[in-house]
Amino acid sequence: MPIELDHTIVPSHNAVNSAQRLAELLDVPWSATGVGPFSPVFVNDGLTLDFIQTDEDFPIYHFCFRVGDADFDAILGRIRAANIPFRSTVRGPMDGQVSTAYGGRMMYWNEPDGRQWEILTVSYARQP
Known part of the structure; x- marks a missing residue:
C-alpha cells in the first residue's frame, strides 16, 4: 500500500466556523463534532482536515x-x-x-x- 496522508490537524481560533466555511467553499461534507475535540472536513475519501479549537498562537x-x-x-x-x-x-x-x-x-x-x-x-x- 502506498503511503497516503489520512488527516491533519488544523488549529483554529474558531474551529467550527472555519471548518464549515471551508467545507461550503469546497462543497464537501463536514461535521461540527467529530472524534474527540475535532470539527472535521472530509475533503475526499482519503483525506480529512480536523479543525481543533485553540487560543494559542500558531504559524x-x-x-x-x-x-x-x-x-x-x-x-x-x-x-x-x-x-x-x-x-x-x-x-x-x-x-x-x-x-x-x-x-x-x-x-x-x-x-x-x-x-x-x-x-x-x-x-x-x-x-x-
Whole structure:
C-alpha cells in the first residue's frame, strides 16, 4: 500500500466556523463534532482536515487543493459569492485575479485565522 496522508490537524481560533466555511467553499461534507475535540472536513475519501479549537498562537499554515476545471470554476464562484478577497500569487495583494502560470489555473485566499488556502488545476510541484 502506498503511503497516503489520512488527516491533519488544523488549529483554529474558531474551529467550527472555519471548518464549515471551508467545507461550503469546497462543497464537501463536514461535521461540527467529530472524534474527540475535532470539527472535521472530509475533503475526499482519503483525506480529512480536523479543525481543533485553540487560543494559542500558531504559524501560518498553507493548504493547496488540486481540482479539476469544473470544480475550480465552482469553488471560485462560491468564493466570489461570499465576497472573499483572493489573489493570483502566494504572497502579495488581493488582486482578484487567477494565475495561469505552470500550464493551469491557480488562486489563493486567506482565512481570518491566517491560514492560506490555494486551489490549482495543474500541480507545479509535480511538473511532467
